[in-house]
C-alpha cells in the first residue's frame with residue numbers, strides 16, 4: 001500500500017467539491033447530503049456495497065444522470081470553483097472537461113483511429129495533422145500505441161478486451177479533459193488486463209484528476225490515493241487510502257473492508 005503520493009505542487013486540494021449533495025430518482029433518494037473535496041491530480045476511489053450510490057455520485061460529476069427521467073438534486077458539485085449546475089454551463093462543454101470510462105468497454109464499430117478521434121469528428125475537426133497527433137498522443141497516454149500503431153485503420157473489435165478498454169480510455173482523453181471518471185473499468189477484464197489498466201491509472205494521474213468506482217478493494221489500495229466509503233447513500237468515511245484500509249475510524253468501514261458485508 002504505497003501508491004499514495006502527495007498532490008503535485010500547485011494542485012488544488014478541492015478541485016472537485018461536492019457540497020451537501022443529495023440526489024433522488026423520483027421517490028427514491030440515492031444520495032444523502034454528501035460533502036467531499038477531491039484533490040487535483042490524484043486518484044480517488046469510491047467503494048461500498050452494491051446499491052450504496054457510488055455510480056450515482058460518479059455520474060453526477062459530469063451530469064450523466066440528467067438523462068434519467070424524474071431525477072432531482074439538492075446541494076452542489078463544483079469543478080475548479082464553478083458549479084456544474086451554473087446556468088451558463090453547457091452539458092456538452094462539461095463532458096469535454098470530464099471524460100468517462102464505463103464498466104463494459106464500448107468501442108464503436110469503427111477503426112481504432114476513428115474511435116480515438118470520434119469527439120473531434122463530432123466537433124467538425126478534420127485537419128489531418130491534428131487528428132494524427134491526437135491519435136498518437138491519446139494512444140500513447142493510454143499505453144496502447146506500441147500495440148496498435150501498425151493497424152490503426154483496423155476494426156476496434158479485433159482488439160482484446162483489455163486493449164478495447166484502453167482504447168476507450170484513449171477516446172475519453174482525446175479531448176484532453178481535466179477529469180477522468182471510471183466506473184468499474186476492470187470489471188470485465190482478466191487479472192493481467194486489470195493490472196495494465198491499474199498501471200495506466202497511476203500514470204494518468206499526472207495529467208488528470210481521476211475518480212474511480214471499484215468493488216475490488218485490492219484495486220483501491222493499489223491505485224488510489226484517497227478512498228471514500230459509501231453506505232446506503234451516505235459518505236461514511238473519506239481519507240487517505242492507507243488510513244481507510246489500515247486504520248478505519250468508522251465501524252461500518254471496518255466491517256466492509258474486513259468482508260463482514262458486501
Ligand SMILES: Nc1ncnc2c1ncn2[C@@H]1O[C@H](COP(=O)(O)OP(=O)(O)OP(=O)(O)O)[C@@H](O)[C@H]1O
Pocket residue numbers: 025028029030048049050051052053054055056057068
Ligand atoms: N435509473 C435509476 N432509477 C431508479 N433508481 C436507481 C437508478 N439508478 C440507480 N438507482 C438506485 O439508486 C441506488 C444507488 O444505485 P447506484 O447504481 O448508484 O449504486 P452503486 O453503489 O453504484 O451499486 P453497484 O455497486 O451495484 O453498481 C440504488 O438503490 C439503485 O437501485
